[in-house]
Amino acid sequence: MKYIQSSKNPVVKQWKKLLTKKERDLTRTYIIEGFHLVEEALKQEDTVLELIVVEGIDLPRKWTVDSVPVTMVSDEVGKLLADTETSQGIFAICKQKEDEHDLEKAKTFMLLDGLQDPGNIGTIIRTADAAGIDMVVLGKGTVDPYNPKVLRSAQGSHFHIPIVRRELPETISALKERSIPVYGTALENGVEYTSISPQSSYSLIVGNEGNGMSKDLLKETDQNLYIPIYGKSESLNVAIAAGVLLYYFKNGQ
Numbered sequence: 001m002k003y004i005q006s007s008k009n010p011v012v013k014q015w016k017k018l019l020t021k022k023e024r025d026l027t028r029t030y031i032i033e034g035f036h037l038v039e040e041a042l043k044q045e046d047t048v049l050e051l052i053v054v055e056g057i058d059l060p061r062k063w064t065v066d067s068v069p070v071t072m073v074s075d076e077v078g079k080l081l082a083d084t085e086t087s088q089g090i091f092a093i094c095k096q097k098e099d100e101h102d103l104e105k106a107k108t109f110m111l112l113d114g115l116q117d118p119g120n121i122g123t124i125i126r127t128a129d130a131a132g133i134d135m136v137v138l139g140k141g142t143v144d145p146y147n148p149k150v151l152r153s154a155q156g157s158h159f160h161i162p163i164v165r166r167e168l169p170e171t172i173s174a175l176k177e178r179s180i181p182v183y184g185t186a187l188e189n190g191v192e193y194t195s196i197s198p199q200s201s202y203s204l205i206v207g208n209e210g211n212g213m214s215k216d217l218l219k220e221t222d223q224n225l226y227i228p229i230y231g232k233s234e235s236l237n238v239a240i241a242a243g244v245l246l247y248y249f250k251n252g253q
Contacts, residue, residue, distance in 0.1 A: 122153020
């Protein structure tokens, strides 16, 4: 087991860079933090490239890490890498696997159009996982799925469900070629979601927290849906709305 004490070590500086999207895109890797996320990552073959453990922190005995390099670091290094106020002192460098996911094999899709709040994105990914969706597609303008806050909000669902970044117009065209219905979310030309009969194959798009879906995409949908508001609130949080719709479609199958 290697030991790194100084936060000025070049390896530590490289790990720290993974907190930026630029470096994650360049290396096709990302960093996760905390026992739960690391445990979920270890369950997936060929995902964890390296474990980083702060001195004094013990790895759970049930973990199988024989094939994974483990580096022990000082508390100073751990604090530098941490993206949380109360770090658990364990991290992992993971491989991005977007290129391994095949759009053709999926039948149900959750599409995100320009979402900016990492917490919302992570919650939608987690909800899509829970609802049995086959794939989550992040369109242009949506926050990086490997953003630390997205990873924490998704609670390990990154390792359960395919997540890809693709141009949504191209994705919609590909779905239509397969006769997969494309549902948008908007009042404009919309119908109440319960008026649609759930199907075994479908795609659902939710849009930006403030502006909703882009007008260009709204023109490409088969039908736009809305959730009625019964109280005085102007709208639902986008992650909550996605959950309502995903479970409606799931329970109606």
